[in-house]
Amino acid sequence: MQWDFSTLIDGLAEDYWFVAPDFVPPSLCQRLYDDLKALDQAHVLTEAGIGRQQQHQLNQQIRGDRTHWLEGQTAPQKDYLEMMRQLKDALNRALFLGLFEYESHYALYPPGTFYRKHLDSLKGRSNRVVTTILYLNPQWDERNGGEMVMYDPNTGQTVTRVTPQQGTLACFMSELMPHEVRPTQADRASITGWFRINASLGPVIDPAL
Ligand SMILES: O=C(O)CCC(=O)C(=O)O
Numbered sequence: 001m002q003w004d005f006s007t008l009i010d011g012l013a014e015d016y017w018f019v020a021p022d023f024v025p026p027s028l029c030q031r032l033y034d035d036l037k038a039l040d041q042a043h044v045l046t047e048a049g050i051g052r053q054q055q056h057q058l059n060q061q062i063r064g065d066r067t068h069w070l071e072g073q074t075a076p077q078k079d080y081l082e083m084m085r086q087l088k089d090a091l092n093r094a095l096f097l098g099l100f101e102y103e104s105h106y107a108l109y110p111p112g113t114f115y116r117k118h119l120d121s122l123k124g125r126s127n128r129v130v131t132t133i134l135y136l137n138p139q140w141d142e143r144n145g146g147e148m149v150m151y152d153p154n155t156g157q158t159v160t161r162v163t164p165q166q167g168t169l170a171c172f173m174s175e176l177m178p179h180e181v182r183p184t185q186a187d188r189a190s191i192t193g194w195f196r197i198n199a200s201l202g203p204v205i206d207p208a209l
């Protein structure tokens with residue numbers, strides 16, 4: 001299947017962010033959602049940490065989700081990673097971003113959890129360039145909260161509030177757009193991913209986690 005990313009690319013180029021409901025078809029979303037639920041039932045999701053490796057520290061005050069890296073072990077993961085591969089190529093062709101790879105994880109926020117306002121990439125310190133988030137819950141009830149709120153980097157004003165409804169894709173420049181996950185009152189399921197540039201130093205390459 002060939003995906004058309006022209007509206008996404010225009011939005012990203014103009015505003016540094018893009019959000020579209022029903023961007024990913026329900027059939028693929030539902031297969032991903034079932035895949036995530038099966039992983040959760042198998043108790044393989046891990047509590048998310050802040051930072052990597054040595055700096056990795058659990059911090060429930062900042063974020064409360066459980067995650068699992070997508071590595072293409074199942075058919076729906078393969079299909080989604082193929083879609084993101086096409087998006088990477090389209091972004092590189094249109095915007096010359098030099099994106100090198102895509103790392104992504106399932107995330108499950110249990111009731112009462114959130115992710116405080118943050119940037120996905122600190123200037124000059126990370127190689128995450130573009131963030132993508134696909135929401136997986138069918139029929140999200142707005143009374144459950146759990147919106148993703150994005151802020152203007154200059155004014156701090158709210159730019160958009162995104163309901164985590166199945167099929168909605170959000171996309172933004174990782175270094176620029178502060179955002180947060182408001183407290184959720186129901187299990188909230190998504191796939192967060194980052195397109196990265198290659199931060200290789202000499203012969204040592206820097207693979208995705
Ligand atoms: O799930 C979301 O809406 C955002 C998640 C997020 O900000 C992150 O994982 O860095």
Ligand SMILES: [Fe+2]
Nearest residue numbers: 118119120179
């Ligand atoms: Fe984030």
